[in-house]
Amino acid sequence: MAQKNLLPMILLGLINIEKKTGYDLKKDFETEIGEFWSVKHSQIYLELKRLEGNGEIKSTTGFYGNKIEKTYYEITKKGKERLDSWLDSYSDILSVNKDEFVLKLYFIKSRKDPRLQDLLQEQYRQRKQKLEHLLDRKELLFSTKKERDDNYGHYLILDHAIRREREYVNWLEEMMK
Structure with missing residues (x-):
């Protein structure tokens, strides 16, 4: 089944918050959105042209x-209507997580495989680092109740990412024993 292209919705959502340049959008993907969605820089500009061609955004x-x-x-009004329609819709399809680490684990057949411990330890290092980064972001962005309330959806996503990484780190610690 083909994967749905959600980049237009992400861009409409970000631009709906406030006017942005292509560079601003790129930075959003490097910081906030990048925690759960990735995109190539060139894709942003191609999609902006499409959205503008469709009359869903305008540029100055x-x-x-x-x-x-x-x-x-x-x-634009048309873009806001499309964004609102998407936000009001629900999908019954769970997304597939493309995780190279998990794929490599799938192909390791023995507990004694010499690559296993290195693979687990490297993933542990990366996940610990990501968890620390997420905790720092949470402290920076949501240290007060008002900050959490003013952007509650973002807070929920960050909290979810922290819980996911904590569980991943715990699982890795258990598997390395």
Whole structure:
């Protein structure tokens, strides 16, 4: 089954929050959205052209700040309607997690495989590092109740990611014993 292209919805959602440049959107994927969704930089600009061609966003190019030419994108009524329609819909399809580490584990047939411990330890190091990063982000973004309440969906996603990584780290610790 073909995977649904959700990039337009992500971009519409981000632009709906506030006007953004392509660079702003790229930064959002490197920080906030990147915790649960990845995209190539070039895909962002291709999709922005499609959205603009469909009349779902509009762009304004001008000189801002230090007289740097920038193009800002903002959502149109048509784009807002599409975003709202998507937010109101529900999918009964669970997404498939493409995890190279899990795939490699699948092909290791023996507990005595010399690659197993290194694979587990490297994944443990990476997951611990990611967990620490997520905890730092939570402290930075949501240290007060007001900050949590003002962007509750983002808070929930970050909390979910922290719980997922904690469980992953715990599982890895258990498997390395």
